[in-house]
Amino acid sequence: GAVVSQHPSRVICKSGTSVKIECRSLDFQATTMFWYRQFPKQSLMLMATSNEGSKATYEQGVEKDKFLINHASLTLSTLTVTSAHPEDSSFYICSAAGLAGETQYFGPGTRLLVL
Amino acid sequence: AQSVAQPEDQVNVAEGNPLTVKCTYSVSGNPYLFWYVQYPNRGLQFLLKYITGDNLVKGSYGFEAEFNKSQTSFHLKKPSALVSDSALYFCAVTGGGNKLTFGTGTQLKVEL
Numbered sequence: 497g498a499v500v501s502q503h504p505s506r507v508i509c510k511s512g513t514s515v516k517i518e519c520r521s522l523d524f525q526a527t528t529m530f531w532y533r534q535f536p537k538q539s540l541m542l543m544a545t546s547n548e549g550s551k552a553t554y555e556q557g558v559e560k561d562k563f564l565i566n567h568a569s570l571t572l573s574t575l576t577v578t579s580a581h582p583e584d585s586s587f588y589i590c591s592a593a594g595l596a597g598e599t600q601y602f603g604p605g606t607r608l609l610v611l
Numbered sequence: 612a613q614s615v616a617q618p619e620d621q622v623n624v625a626e627g628n629p630l631t632v633k634c635t636y637s638v639s640g641n642p643y644l645f646w647y648v649q650y651p652n653r654g655l656q657f658l659l660k661y662i663t664g665d666n667l668v669k670g671s672y673g674f675e676a677e678f679n680k681s682q683t684s685f686h687l688k689k690p691s692a693l694v695s696d697s698a699l700y701f702c703a704v705t706g707g708g709n710k711l712t713f714g715t716g717t718q719l720k721v722e723l
Contacts, residue, residue, distance in 0.1 A: 598643055
């Protein structure tokens, strides 16, 4: 149980384009989903927390207009990187927590490369 | 503010030997502590957690961790390491809210 998927696993795009990443909880209802960014050989940096049906809460320094988050259902959250630039290239990981909330289950990550 | 320290960037151990990956934490209130493992180019896999109860927590793949309140530690242990245990290990803490704070990670290398 507690499986979280992400799609795509890898994406290469041109500078200026937008990229959408999907995060799905496959076998449980995720009341809260989290989006992280991980740089090479570094820890995870929380970008935002989203609750189903409400606006995401962004961490300090994360541009909400650049990283659009939608959590439309209890099993799906999306992160859209708008007008991507090479400095947005990174490994993006989502996680989901159920009603009990204390354990986050992570997706396999999405490798974004912006040329 | 909550924080996690993983003092070792890398731990090397021979297969069959016991392993320990260290973690200390700082949090207001009662800690919720977690260990996750990450394989290359993959997300994090949940290993175990401490919320309350017995200080020795058993998790996946033979791993266990001991919560020590006086030392504010939550070291990860395994009695007999396997080469397949080689990966990046993250300790994380929350003070009861849903926002996890991660340590910087410890690379475990198990050699034959």
